[in-house]
Amino acid sequence: MNDLNQRLLELNDKIVNVFTDISNVKPRAWHILFDSKYRKIENSLFSFRKELHEIDRDIEPQTIIPNDYNSIQMVTGKLSILFSTRNMVLTSLSEAQKILTNNQSQVTFKFTTIISLVAIAVSIISAIPFSV
Secondary structure (H helix, E strand, O other): OHHHHHHHHHHHHHHHHHHHHHHHOOOOHHHHOOOHHHHHHHHHHHHHHHHHHHHHHHHHHHHOOOOOHHHHHHHHHHHHHHHHHHHHHHHHHHHHHHHHHHHHHHHHHHHHHHHHHHHHHHHHHHHOOOOO
């Protein structure tokens, strides 16, 4: 179980590093067309979810509870620590996804605002009569 806990902590460190990547990307309107940074971060988060699923599959055999009382107490304590660490990883992953989604929403808003302003400018210019 210590190995699983260590793997979860390492996964959490990777997720925290993605927070830095997300915060370094300032949402710009042109990111909607050229968003390789966002795609890279999304792919990282997807791989982290996949890694968490693999760890969950390794946790499953650990949840078999033995018959004697002392073993039950020991396994229960270890599982409690393990699931606390897992919840920490899950919370970090959810927060990273939330921040990424927020940034992507800002990019979409800025892009649609620019498109709207261009449409207004074109309509104003087309309304002006030109004499040749």
